[in-house]
Amino acid sequence: MRNSSxxxxxxxxxxxxxxxxxxxxxxxxxxxVPWVAALARYVFRGLFLxxxxxxxxxxxxxxxxxxxxxxxxxxxxxxxxxTGLLExxxxxxxxxxxxxxxxxxxxxxxxxxxxxxxxxxxLRLLIGDANYALLPGTNSTSRLFVFRTSRQNAxxxxxxxxxxxxxQPKIIPNQLIVRxxxxxKIDELARLLGAKVTGRIDSLNAYRLQFDDAAATDSARLxxxxxxxxxxxxxxxxxxxPEVPQxxxxxxxxxxxxxxxxxxxGRTVIxxxxxxxxxxxxSLDQFVLKQQSVVGDPSLDASSPTHGTSMAxxxxxxxxxxxxxxxxxxxxxxxxxxxxETTSTFDVAQxxxxxxxxxxxxxxxxxxxxxxxxxxxxxxxxxxxxxVSFYAAKGNTPDTTPQFPAGDPGATPVTAVDxxxxxxxxxxxxxxxxxxxxxxxxVTFNQQTFVVQGTSPATAIVTSTAANLMANGLSAxxxxxxxxxxxxxxxxxxx
Numbered sequence: 126m127r128n129s130s131x132x133x134x135x136x137x138x139x140x141x142x143x144x145x146x147x148x149x150x151x152x153x154x155x156x157x158v159p160w161v162a163a164l165a166r167y168v169f170r171g172l173f174l175x176x177x178x179x180x181x182x183x184x185x186x187x188x189x190x191x192x193x194x195x196x197x198x199x200x201x202x203x204x205x206x207x208t209g210l211l212e213x214x215x216x217x218x219x220x221x222x223x224x225x226x227x228x229x230x231x232x233x234x235x236x237x238x239x240x241x242x243x244x245x246x247x248l249r250l251l252i253g254d255a256n257y258a259l260l261p262g263t264n265s266t267s268r269l270f271v272f273r274t275s276r277q278n279a280x281x282x283x284x285x286x287x288x289x290x291x292x293q294p295k296i297i298p299n300q301l302i303v304r305x306x307x308x309x310k311i312d313e314l315a316r317l318l319g320a321k322v323t324g325r326i327d328s329l330n331a332y333r334l335q336f337d338d339a340a341a342t343d344s345a346r347l348x349x350x351x352x353x354x355x356x357x358x359x360x361x362x363x364x365x366x367p368e369v370p371q372x373x374x375x376x377x378x379x380x381x382x383x384x385x386x387x388x389x390x391g392r393t394v395i396x397x398x399x400x401x402x403x404x405x406x407x408s409l410d411q412f413v414l415k416q417q418s419v420v421g422d423p424s425l426d427a428s429s430p431t432h433g434t435s436m437a438x439x440x441x442x443x444x445x446x447x448x449x450x451x452x453x454x455x456x457x458x459x460x461x462x463x464x465x466e467t468t469s470t471f472d473v474a475q476x477x478x479x480x481x482x483x484x485x486x487x488x489x490x491x492x493x494x495x496x497x498x499x500x501x502x503x504x505x506x507x508x509x510x511x512x513v514s515f516y517a518a519k520g521n522t523p524d525t526t527p528q529f530p531a532g533d534p535g536a537t538p539v540t541a542v543d544x545x546x547x548x549x550x551x552x553x554x555x556x557x558x559x560x561x562x563x564x565x566x567x568v569t570f571n572q573q574t575f576v577v578q579g580t581s582p583a584t585a586i587v588t589s590t591a592a593n594l595m596a597n598g599l600s601a602x603x604x605x606x607x608x609x610x611x612x613x614x615x616x617x618x619x620x
Contacts, residue, residue: 225268305330318336326474362498367400376572393596429573444592454592489516496529502534517533519540519555540620564580
């Protein structure tokens with residue numbers, strides 16, 4: 126067999142962000158060629174083995190300092206062993222957008238660990254023996270002064286750790302998500318507000334209301350805030366549709382996987398919250414349960430795999446490797462996009478609730494945005510209490526703005542690593558310790574080879590690794606704890 130089993134595209138690339146990303150993908154593909162030549166139909170297995178060997182040879186420092194300053198909820202979580210005060214202040218100005226000034230030669234080694242405390246308490250714990258003054262901004266940026274002697278001597282401007290464009294959540298206009306207290310009814314309330322109820326999540330008493338215009342939405346928000354039957358009100362946010370895989374030359378063999386009977390503790394079913402999953406048209410279809418949808422019929426392109434199809438195949442290839450060609454794990458696909466270019470936090474929550482009700486565990490969330498939805502956060506927390514585990518993509522923007530639901534407590538963030546086990550340069554840099562897995566993987570569709578890249582396929586790898594552990598007798602919590610603690614053939618903790 127020739128080494129040209131997987132050929133590289135010979136496109137004339139221009140100097141742009143998109144072209145550089147394509148070049149990076151093709152460079153990654155070049156590394157697969159020897160594996161394809163040597164292992165033929167087991168190329169994907171070879172990729173995982175390559176990563177596993179690198180992981181076992183290396184001894185990365187998995188204990189990573191974290192500072193999660195949630196500006197939406199106004200709480201701070203930190204676990205810092207020993208970091209210079211200036212470096213911590215750089216992170217604070219980076220996350221909050223504050224102007225931070227420090228008195229020259231104010232030296233302090235920060236060592237602090239706390240969970241979801243108010244910013245005022247967090248500053249006291251982080252700054253230690255030094256003094257500080259925070260001047261909130263009204264029509265201007267808030268200013269933080271850190272000093273040893275007096276505020277007037279805090280003259281050194283602290284630069285952000287990284288200068289970055291902050292991506293603001295996309296609010297869907299004229300919609301509100303309303304959660305009611307137990308026993309309250311939505312229909313009469315919606316009628317009084319002049320709204321239509323366009324979605325329901327019974328397990329959360331949550332409802333999506335549609336209004337005629339912005340004025341009606343704002344008026345309803347004020348009225349709901351003072352209504353004793355209302356538990357909470359929040360915006361509905363849009364999440365962009367994930368990128369589709371890129372076509373490349375070559376003949377990657379299909380996964381070769383046999384479905385085993387379920388173990389005595391029952392069959393493990395992965396909940397795949399994503400775009401629609403297309404039929405594989407072969408024996409792999411028995412691994413995919415009947416597709417569910419919260420948004421109607423999808424619009425499918427017969428010439429290329431959807432993002433959901435690529436995630437499902439990545440899971441099956443992972444199970445093929447870990448189970449030596451057989452597995453009892455199945456996948457429940459839940460389409461939250463349909464034919465739309467975006468989904469919403471409400472639709473994602475609907476998809477999660479549906480998957481939980483259908484018995485899916487673990488749940489894969491290869492999607493995300495900067496929108497921190499309290500409804501999704503509470504749904505994940507509710508699922509964790511029921512013994513469900515969640516794995517969420519950390520994001521593909523190399524900034525420190527956290528992506529959600531990866532940033533929600535209860536969800537395990539997943540990032541992408543390269544063949545050396547290092548986090549790829551385009552992955553999100555938010556202070557959320559994550560599990561790492563390969564971020565560039567090949568898939569097949571209609572006898573063609575495609576490449577999918579991002580923290581999305583890494584998440585699919587980690588979720589299916591957890592599912593494999595569960596199929597072999599571990600609880601969801603124990604499987605998650607093992608992945609967070611120790612490397613496997615396909616995952617790396619502490620990234």
